[in-house]
Amino acid sequence: MEKDIRKGNAFTNNPVVKAIGTQKIVVVLVLIALFGFFCVMSPSFRQYSTIVSILDYSYYISFMAIGVTFCLITGGVDLSIGTGMVCCGLVGGYLINVKGLPVMVGILGAIVIGLLFGLMNGILVAALNLPPFIATLGTMMVARGFGSIATGGLSQTWPAAASENGWFRSIFKIDMGDMMIPIGFLWVILLVLVMSLVLNKTKIGRYIIAIGSNKEATRLSGVNVVKYQMSAYIISGLFTGLAGIAYAATFQAVAPGTGAGLELDAIGGAIIGGTSMNGGMGSIAGSLLGVFIMSMLKTGLPYIGLQANWQQIITCIVLILAVFIDVQKNRKME
Amino acid sequence: MGEVILTMKGIDKSFPGVHALDHVDLEVKKGEVHALMGENGAGKSTLMKVLTGIYKKDAGTITYEGADVEFNNPRDAQAAGVVIVHQELNMLGHLSVAQNIFIGREIKKGGLIDDGAMNAEAAKLFEKLNININPREKMSRLTVGKQQMCEIAKAISHEAKVIVFDEPTAALTETEIEELFKIIRDLRSKELGIIYISHRMDEINVITDRVTVMRDGGYVGTLITKDSIKDDIINMMVGRVIYEDPKTQSMVPADAPVVLKVENLSAGKMVKDVSFELKKGEILGFSGLMGAGRTETARALFGADKKESGDIYINGAKVEIHNPMDAVQHGIGYLSEDRKRFGIITEKTVAENSTLACLEEYMSGVFINRAKENKVAAEYVEQLKTKTPGVDQLVVNLSGGNQQKVVIAKWLIKDCEILIFDEPTRGIDVGAKSEIYHLMSELAAEGKSIIMISSEMTEILRMSDRVIVMCEGRKTGEIEIAEATQEKIMHAATMRN
Numbered sequence: 001m002e003k004d005i006r007k008g009n010a011f012t013n014n015p016v017v018k019a020i021g022t023q024k025i026v027v028v029l030v031l032i033a034l035f036g037f038f039c040v041m042s043p044s045f046r047q048y049s050t051i052v053s054i055l056d057y058s059y060y061i062s063f064m065a066i067g068v069t070f071c072l073i074t075g076g077v078d079l080s081i082g083t084g085m086v087c088c089g090l091v092g093g094y095l096i097n098v099k100g101l102p103v104m105v106g107i108l109g110a111i112v113i114g115l116l117f118g119l120m121n122g123i124l125v126a127a128l129n130l131p132p133f134i135a136t137l138g139t140m141m142v143a144r145g146f147g148s149i150a151t152g153g154l155s156q157t158w159p160a161a162a163s164e165n166g167w168f169r170s171i172f173k174i175d176m177g178d179m180m181i182p183i184g185f186l187w188v189i190l191l192v193l194v195m196s197l198v199l200n201k202t203k204i205g206r207y208i209i210a211i212g213s214n215k216e217a218t219r220l221s222g223v224n225v226v227k228y229q230m231s232a233y234i235i236s237g238l239f240t241g242l243a244g245i246a247y248a249a250t251f252q253a254v255a256p257g258t259g260a261g262l263e264l265d266a267i268g269g270a271i272i273g274g275t276s277m278n279g280g281m282g283s284i285a286g287s288l289l290g291v292f293i294m295s296m297l298k299t300g301l302p303y304i305g306l307q308a309n310w311q312q313i314i315t316c317i318v319l320i321l322a323v324f325i326d327v328q329k330n331r332k333m334e
Numbered sequence: 335m336g337e338v339i340l341t342m343k344g345i346d347k348s349f350p351g352v353h354a355l356d357h358v359d360l361e362v363k364k365g366e367v368h369a370l371m372g373e374n375g376a377g378k379s380t381l382m383k384v385l386t387g388i389y390k391k392d393a394g395t396i397t398y399e400g401a402d403v404e405f406n407n408p409r410d411a412q413a414a415g416v417v418i419v420h421q422e423l424n425m426l427g428h429l430s431v432a433q434n435i436f437i438g439r440e441i442k443k444g445g446l447i448d449d450g451a452m453n454a455e456a457a458k459l460f461e462k463l464n465i466n467i468n469p470r471e472k473m474s475r476l477t478v479g480k481q482q483m484c485e486i487a488k489a490i491s492h493e494a495k496v497i498v499f500d501e502p503t504a505a506l507t508e509t510e511i512e513e514l515f516k517i518i519r520d521l522r523s524k525e526l527g528i529i530y531i532s533h534r535m536d537e538i539n540v541i542t543d544r545v546t547v548m549r550d551g552g553y554v555g556t557l558i559t560k561d562s563i564k565d566d567i568i569n570m571m572v573g574r575v576i577y578e579d580p581k582t583q584s585m586v587p588a589d590a591p592v593v594l595k596v597e598n599l600s601a602g603k604m605v606k607d608v609s610f611e612l613k614k615g616e617i618l619g620f621s622g623l624m625g626a627g628r629t630e631t632a633r634a635l636f637g638a639d640k641k642e643s644g645d646i647y648i649n650g651a652k653v654e655i656h657n658p659m660d661a662v663q664h665g666i667g668y669l670s671e672d673r674k675r676f677g678i679i680t681e682k683t684v685a686e687n688s689t690l691a692c693l694e695e696y697m698s699g700v701f702i703n704r705a706k707e708n709k710v711a712a713e714y715v716e717q718l719k720t721k722t723p724g725v726d727q728l729v730v731n732l733s734g735g736n737q738q739k740v741v742i743a744k745w746l747i748k749d750c751e752i753l754i755f756d757e758p759t760r761g762i763d764v765g766a767k768s769e770i771y772h773l774m775s776e777l778a779a780e781g782k783s784i785i786m787i788s789s790e791m792t793e794i795l796r797m798s799d800r801v802i803v804m805c806e807g808r809k810t811g812e813i814e815i816a817e818a819t820q821e822k823i824m825h826a827a828t829m830r831n
Contacts, residue, residue, distance in 0.1 A: 201701045203693050210690060213679040220638055220676050221691040222662025222743065280681055 023274035023325070027289040034296050039276055042303035048180075050299065052173070055182040058295040059172060059246040062188045064266035065287040066195050066275075067239025070232040073199070073214040074126060074272055075279025077133030079263050080139035080238045081243065084117045086259030087147035088244025091256055095157025103165045106158070110248075111241035120238015122230030140260070148256040155220060155255045158248040172249045184246065188288065191242075193234075196284045208232050212279030254284070268315070269294050272322040293318060336364035337486075339527040340496050345384055345394035348386025354380045357394070358553040360677045361547055362496060362527040367518060369559065372548035372571055373763035378531050382498055386418055388410040399495070415495035418483050419502060427474030435488045454656035459487045462607070477625075479510030486517060486643035497521065498529040501761075503537060507623045507789075508824075515541050521685065535564050536792070547571055552687045564815055571765075580795035584815050585778065587614040591649070593783045594752050595690055599644030601634035605622045606807040608644075612752065612783050617774060620787040622827045628787045629671060636661045636668045648752075655734075664709045667745030669738070671757035671787070680730040683712035684722055687729050687740050691748040714743035718773060721773050734768025735759075744774065756787045771797060791820050807831050 038045045064081045071078040092110035095101045117139055125133035159165035161175055169175075172184030199205035207228040210218040220226045248254050271277065272293055273286030295313060301311045340362040347355040355377050361405045372378050381503050383389045383627040385396065388404030398414065405411040408418070425434055430451040433440075440506045441451045456469035467482045471483065482502060488499050499518070518541060522526060538545060539559060547554040547570040554570045555826055595614040601604055604627035611793045614620050623662050634641040637655040646653050648664050655661050661668070670676035678687050685704075688711040696707040720739040722732055729740055738758060745753055755774065759767045774797060778784055788794050794801055801818050803811035804824035811826025 137608065197701070203697065203700075203702065206686070206693060206702060210679055210682070210686075213681050214675070217679055219670060220636070220658050220670065222659045223690065224659055275385050280679075328571075 005097045013089035021274060021283065021286065022129075023329075024283070024286050024289060025112075026325075027273060027286065027293065031289065034293065034300065038303055038309045039156045045300060045303040048200070051167060052182050054055035054292075054295050054299045055185050056173065056203075056250050057190060057298055058137045058245040058291055059184045060250060061262070061265045061269060061294065062165075062241035062288055063191070063239045063246055064263065065291045066191060066284055068263070068266050068282055069270045069275050069282050069287045070195075070208055070235045071121075071132065072267070072275045072277065073212045073279055073282040074116040074208055074229055074232045076089065076232070077136060077267065077277075078121060078130035078230075078233060079133065079136040080117055080121060080143055081236060081240045081266060082141050082261060083147070083259040084237070084240040085243040085247055085262065086254060086256075087117075087143040087150075087157075089248040089254035090151045090156050090256055092244060093158050093248060094151045096158065097156055103168045105138060107168075107245055107253065110244040113239045114239070114241020114244060115234060118234040119230075121237065122233035125233060126226045126229035127142045127257055129135040140263070144260065148292075151256055153256055155253045156248075161274050169249055172246060172315070174271045184249075192284050192288050198235075198321060199282075199284055204228060204231055208307075208310075209280060212281070213261070214280075230316060251318075265294050266291065270327070272319060274326070276326065277323075290322075336366075336525055338362070339364045339399060340383065340385075341397040342381070343395050345381060345396075345423065346392045347380060347384055347389060354551050355391075356552045358551075358554075359556075360529075361556070362529060364525045364527055365522050366544065367522055367528045367530050367542045369383070369542035369543055369545040370529055370548070371538065371567060372554075372686065373765055376548040376571070376763075378548055379500070379549040380551075382418060382500065382529070382531070385389060385498070386416060386429075412492050412494075415490055416496040416498075417489040417496070417763060417773070418498040419482070419489055420501060422725065424486070425473045426646075427472070429473055429485055430469065431467055431471050431476070432469035434484060435459070435469075435491060452453055455491075456487070459491055463487060463520065465517070476508070477540065479513065482506070482510075482514065483517070485789055490521075495525065496527040496529065498531070500531045501680070502530075503532065503534060507625075509623075511537075517518045534553045534790075535568065539564070539754070547629060567683070572764075580792070581797065581799070581815050584616075584799040586613050586774075586799045590614045590616065593649055593651075595647040597647070599634060600632065601630060601639055601641040601644075604807045605634050605641070606629035608807075608809050609815055610802055610809065610812070612785060615778050615780050615781050616799045617784045618799050619794040619801040620785060620804065621789075621791070621794045621801055621823050622804040622810075625806075626788065626804040626827065628804050629756055629805070631783065632668065632756055632787060634664060636754060638668070640649055641699055662750070665749070665750070665751040666761055667691070667748060667750035668754045669741050669756060669758060671760055673734070673737055673741065676727045679739055681728060683726050683728055684715065684720070684732075684740055685725040688714060688725070688743045688747055691744050703823055710747055714747060714755075718743055718746075719769065726780070733766065734764040735765075735770060738762060738766075738770060739773075746777075750782075754782050754785045754787070757789065758786065759788075759790070759793065791823065794818075794823065795820070801829050 014290055064085060068078045070080055088110035091113045095109045096106040100171035121136050121139050124130045159168055161169040174181040174183050185296045207218065207223055210223065210227055215225060269291035270282065270287040271290065272283055273283065273288065273290030275282030275287060295316050297318065298311055301314060338361055342358065342360040347356050347359045358377065358381055362382065372380050380389065384391045385412055386408045388408060398416065403414065405414065408671065426437065432449070435456050436452045440447045443451070453469040460467055465487065467476065467480055467483060487523070502514060505719060506514060508727065517713050518528060519801055532538065536570045542555055545559050545562065545567055546556045547567060549571060590613040593614050594612045599608045608631050622628050623648045630639065633639045635646065646655055653664050655664065674680060685708050689707050693702065696703050697711065708725050711828050715722060718739045720736050722736060729737055732740065758774070759770055762770065774784060786797055795818060799815055801813045801815065801823060802809060803823055805827055810829040813822055
């Protein structure tokens with residue numbers, strides 16, 4: 001009988017709200033409020049180029065966030081996505097610059113490296129039963145080291161927009177002189193849709209959620225939990241590779257030894273978007289919205305005179321607030 | 335029985351959408367063991383939560399030691415002498431017994447914790463209660479029964495005047511129950527008021543003085559235990575008569591084929607050289623004391639734990655079962671004694687839980703076919719009479735008996751021919767229990783073969799066609815139901831080396 005306390009209020013019981021999810025709606029409202037706030041506070045923020053800039057910064061984080069959401073839903077985490085992403089960008093750039101291979105090979109190379117990291121995490125966590133935190137922390141360091149070794153410690157520059165192979169940059173942004181079309185946003189939306197389907201409508205997704213909710217009960221139902229837990233990490237690896245490409249397209253150069261800490265932007269975005277650190281619950285669209293909050297803050301705060309250090313503090317406050325709301329919500333449910 | 339120590343009168347409590355307590359009365363006297371009975375969801379726990387201040391009451395009065403009280407939280411209640419011994423023990427396994435008992439109010443000397451003094455205090459406490467436990471022992475090394483004794487000792491150490499026992503015997507062996515009852519009688523003689531919540535009818539007669547029955551959040555009545563008969567109390571609880579007669583004759587035809595044969599199964603310390611056969615349509619009871627190795631045998635057979643040796647034959651053919659996947663492929667389904675941990679995914683829906691074991695049959699291409707999934711889940715909700723508002727209901731919102739039915743549905747949808755029911759009615763109320771029994775009998779009649787592990791003697795004698803008894807990991811008896819008696823089973827269950 002006590003269980004009926006979780007009936008909620010008029011807002012949370014609204015069918016539309018229920019279908020989309022309370023947290024996502026709150027995140028969208030916060031996003032709009034933040035955007036409005038920055039627009040009011042800073043005239044220079046109210047420009048098309050700012051929006052493009054927010055989007056630019058969001059692509060690689062979005063990709064990482066899509067992938068890591070799967071790991072979070074299994075009740076694990078993937079800390080290797082930040083340095084892994086940079087490593088993928090480095091190896092891809094190395095294949096193009098140093099080996100003189102076509103850009104397409106560089107792209108494929110980045111994806112393969114990402115998949116390998118994912119496979120490594122998957123084996124360590126699912127097959128060998130290492131705690132995800134430790135296993136992916138190890139991979140994080142391996143990725144950083146491997147990026148430097150593979151490139152001989154040199155930064156890698158992917159072809160510039162004006163160069164012969166410049167088409168690569170237009171995967172994410174078509175530059176028409178005075179008008180920039182952030183086409184990368186379309187890819188992000190498309191991948192969010194596809195991966196939402198994978199999560200909610202396919203066997204892999206259903207079992208990944210089941211493992212995160214109750215791994216032992218899932219195993220005792222005759223489900224191959226090793227395989228499905230591993231696949232979550234491989235998905236994360238695949239998106240690490242894609243993030244590497246987006247990262248290389250967004251920045252002038254990819255530098256060895258960097259990338260540590262970027263995974264937290266993605267994980268933070270996923271948490272803000274309503275994915276539970278305890279596993280069993282999460283949404284890809286939510287993660288994307290969370291990432292936009294992170295990028296909005298990153299881009300917007302400098303416009304009101306708050307530089308990097310303040311961004312960190314404010315981003316952290318937002319993250320803690322999001323987790324706090326999540327904890328409160330769960331407590332109410334008990 | 336002495337004077338009244340606690341009176342709850344007209345207690346009313348509503349949650350959004352549900353009237354959880356409808357003017358409930360309860361009166362406890364000094365030196366009385368007062369049973370509080372009712373099916374799951376009858377409002378027993380809610381009433382106790384109102385008593386100890388976890389919930390605020392909407393109406394009614396609580397009179398304790400002659401004065402109206404309203405506790406704000408369990409700590410207030412504890413300070414006043416009203417303590418609950420919980421069903422699920424809240425013990426810190428890595429700490430010692432004494433450290434657990436004095437948690438939150440450690441005895442200190444010069445700012446540091448004085449373990450010596452706490453050990454001495456705990457020892458005194460145990461002596462007072464005639465309990466034989468070493469205060470220095472690590473909590474996790476004690477049996478569940480001993481842990482419960484510690485919980486009781488902890489309650490006593492708070493100078494408790496009213497103690498609430500919430501289903502204290504659910505996880506205890508017969509001997510441990512005896513010991514517990516000795517302690518409860520002892521507390522009664524010390525003029526404490528004791529509220530005893532239990533599902534087990536046979537205990538009520540043994541240990542309690544009066545019974546208050548609740549149903550659907552309402553107060554049904556209070557009886558003097560020795561003047562009332564079992565069926566009356568059950569009637570008050572469920573509003574209908576339930577008969578629990580033991581089975582006298584096996585329902586399995588003599589020529590029924592053997593569907594499962596286990597030979598010399600050994601696994602870990604708890605399963606030693608176990609062999610048995612299961613016939614088609616048979617309910618094979620596994621009896622024994624707690625820790626006899628029955629669950630471990632089932633888990634090894636099912637591939638949930640590693641086995642060292644042993645052969646398994648299904649329908650005469652030898653099979654290799656290394657993990658639950660293999661077992662499920664061979665048509666074995668396992669219903670765990672611990673539903674919440676091993677049986678269901680509480681935060682997922684009835685439909686999702688129902689198809690967990692055979693999702694591949696509910697796909698259209700790469701996508702899950704929700705319509706087909708919901709349809710089969712709904713079919714089994716109807717067939718098993720699962721009480722749920724719909725198949726999209728989260729399983730956590732169902733009662734224990736209905737959760738159990740969801741697990742059964744999962745294995746029936748997978749079309750398992752061999753079902754292992756491990757303590758199928760643990761924590762399930764009387765009405766739902768009888769439904770589960772009927773269901774098992776029906777399944778057996780349809781030709782499903784069932785292994786039923788149970789610690790309740792009445793359950794074993796009522797359901798089994800044949801009984802296997804285990805003790806310390808070995809099979810110590812195999813008895814046809816026609817010859818089975820409590821004495822024979824107990825004898826085999828205590829055949830230690």
